[in-house]
Amino acid sequence: MGPTSFAPGVMPPGADYRFELFGAQAHEHRVRCEEALAALDDGASYERVVLTANIVAALLDIDPGAAAARAEEVRRMAEEVGTPAARAYGLVVHGLTDHAPATVAARVDEARRILATAYEGHAPELASVGHFLLLTGLLEHGKLRALDIEMSPYGESITRFPHLEHARHVAWFRCLRLILDGRSADAERLADAILASADENQRVASRSVWAAQIGTIRWMQGRILEMEPTFLAARQAHPKQQLWAVALAWLWQLQGREAAARALYVECSDFATIPRDHNFLVTATILAQLAAKIGTRAQAEALRDALLPYASQLVSAGFGLAFWGTIARTLGMLAIRLGRPDEARSLFGTAIEVCARSGAQAWLAEAQLELADLELTVGGDPAEAAALARQAEATALALDFPELLARAEAMLAGLPRGMEAPRARPDAPAEERGRPRISVLGAFDVVAADGSRPRWTSRKARALLKLLVARRGVSASREEFMHELWPDVDPDALANRFSVALSTVRRALDPRRAFLTDAFIIATGPGLHLDLATVGVDVEEFLAEAQADDVDALRRAVRLYAGDAFAEEPYADWAEPLRQRAQTAFCVAAHALARHEVRAGQPLVASELYRRILDIEPDDRRAHDQLLVTLTALGATSQARSLLLRQQLIEEELIS
Incomplete structure (x- = not known):
């Protein structure tokens, strides 16, 4: 199941359609859907909602404006039809067409609602696209811990829909996580394997994703100049996507081919013409980096104005399957171009914080070098510059980033001899051993007393632990918990099932049974509560x-x-x-x-x-x-x- 064909849609009897986003398959699929739509009676209906949603997906790559207009039509019809399944399709098309950075939190919530609807059995075929949109939103929002949880076997989505563990879109996101971690060789092997396994219908989209991910990998490896043929081919295959033209201009500028870069930059330098599609933010970011190097002051000002409100965001490409660093670093480059060193210093600091929080190792080192270079250029603190360069050097050496390593070494070699870096801030205290930790903010996660993460085999046990957290250490009777877990079953018939669920929770918190039974969940007469003195809970902290x-x-x-707390339980x-x-x-x-x-x-x-x-x-x-x-x-x-x-x-x- 890949990003081009999420799942069979629920169609009129005998039909078997799939969301198609790219290539000839998308065009042919759109024609079939339009023909089926013409055969339906006038007026809102569930079938019309589903068919039009498929048309929206097929239009995304060739006409984002038309796709957005049809998406609004789907949402209006979905509300008129009023069923949970119809509304879920309305949320899907919104997620596919709304790429505004300001709406990312709402889109993450909507993706969770799609998954909740699919889990309730109203539109189970939407589980894959809902999961895909959730991963996309979490990456865009910089919620990398939640992203990891949602891709793991013990995450909420894969626990509910086990088939997602081996879905194609999950494989692409796992490749992206390897890229963020700096594991370029592993990421390249996985990207090549995913492309090789794509069937004929998946080949066009898979090739596009592969090109974007391999481009990032080659940059990390110091081999980005090898990507020109791939970028040229992508530009020819997707002529309406401005991204590839901008990326080529960026590559040519990096090569020192100023005339070629400037000519292509002028051709696509009008920010207003960038389609508001799934590549909008990455296209605008690369364009801004070019403006900082070869653009006019007015162009730099306009792009700064447009991107500044999103300074704390990561820059994903496509539907979140590739990565281009942070908005903050690009804004820092623009600030330097505009002669605003204090603003640049603040922005590079933001880039460092965002990269450190998300674990984007190569981009962390890059931002550290940008700030170090600024400190040395504008007469800032040379000791701070040395500390930043040494940190970047250590990262580049450990993860084999040759270009970044060469840059760090050159910077350090130019510093006065004997310059000592300031003492690094002490790391945050390590997690106390023997203290389980439960996270419910953004995504549900459990780290057991021995440091392991449980693989949940019981949804009821998982839900019971959430209920205990929600009670905030206040005791509640077993009957209250039973009512929440099995609302339509007589409590007298549930004693054994509840005991099994409780035992599973205790084992999840203490898999080695190194503590007394009541060490973390205390039973007081008929009641139970989570002991907040012995269990760490992020929302309480x-x-x-x-x-x-x-x-x-x-x-x-x-x-x-x-x-939000319990975001997966809307x-x-x-x-x-x-x-x-x-x-x-x-x-x-x-x-x-x-x-x-x-x-x-x-x-x-x-x-x-x-x-x-x-x-x-x-x-x-x-x-x-x-x-x-x-x-x-x-x-x-x-x-x-x-x-x-x-x-x-x-x-x-x-x-x-």
Whole structure:
């Protein structure tokens, strides 16, 4: 099951259609769907929703605007039909056509809703596309831990849909994770194996994904100049995708072919013409890197204005199957081009933080070298530059990044002799041994007392542990837990099943049975509760930090908030109280921290905090107004105007 053909759609009797995104198969499939659509009666129907959704997918590569228009048609019909399956198709087309960075949090939530609907049996054929959209959103959102969990055998999705473990899209994302980890040889072997295993119908899309991933691998290996034939072939195969023309110009500029690079850059330098499709962000990012090198000041200003609000995001290509670093590094390059060293320093620092958090090793070293070079160029701290260059050198040496290693060595060789790097900050304390850890923010994860991760064989046991976390250490009767787990079964008939589920949870927390039975889950008479003194829970740690009257604690809280609590349980009533409490605590903490950052002269950091607040509370007028202030302070005037217009439209809709 690959990214070009997610799953058979539920069609009129006898039909067997698949979502097709690329090549001749997509065109032929769209024609068949249009013919089937013409044969249906007028008016909204489930069959019309499904057929039009397939047409949307087939239009993505050739006409993103038409695809978006048809997607709106699907969503309207889906609401009119009103069934869970129809609404799930509406969410699918939204995920396929909406690539705005500002909507990524909502799209992750919608992907989880697609999976929940598929699991409930309403549209099981959408499990694969729902999972694909979830992985795409998590990568775009920088939620790499949640991404890893969703690709693992013990993750929520693969536990519910075991066939996804060997799906083609999961293999591509695993290749991407190898790339991020810096394991270029392993990533190349996997990319080649996936391409070799593609059948004729999958070949066009697989070749495109392979080209993007191999291009990144070759950059890591110091062999990016070898990619020119592949980029040329991709440009010919996908003439409507501006990405490949921009990538070629970037490659030629890197080769020193200034005239050729400049000519191609001029041809595609109009930011407004970039299609708002799945390659929009990576195309704009590469274009901005070219503008920083060979563009005009006006072009650099315009691209800075457009990209600045998304400084904390990773840059994925395609539907998240390839990677181009961070927006922040590119913005740092633009800031240097515009003569704003302080802004560049802040942005390179953001790039380092984002790469470190996501484990993007090569890009971490690259950002460290960018900041080190800036410190040396503008008369900054040479000792800090030395420390950054040494860290980059160590990474490049350990993971065999020859170009980055050569750059780091050259930088260090140019420093005065005897210069000592400042002492590195001590690492965060290692996890206490013998203390299980449960994560529910962003994605559900469990690390047992021995450091292992359980592979859940019982969905009820997994759900029981979530229920215990949601109770926050407060005891509840076995009957209450039984009612949540088996709502339609008489509790008198459930004693044995509940005991098995409880035993499974205890074994998951302590697989070696090194502790007493009640060490982590305490039974008091008829009740049970999780012992928060012996079990680490991320949401509890977050709430404690968020309530502290201390800037450092607030920063820790913001870092801990990886997403909504129990995000994979969007419809569970028991999850809502803790989810809402955590959301409220985050918004309060983020407001307080943003005010501090504004006072400290860090409007960029503050703007990201206000955006995160608006992801949770779109109607938070204070966050909206302060985001306008920070965007204006940053000079992102067009983004400020767009935000103001959007708020006015929302208010008009509410009034009407």
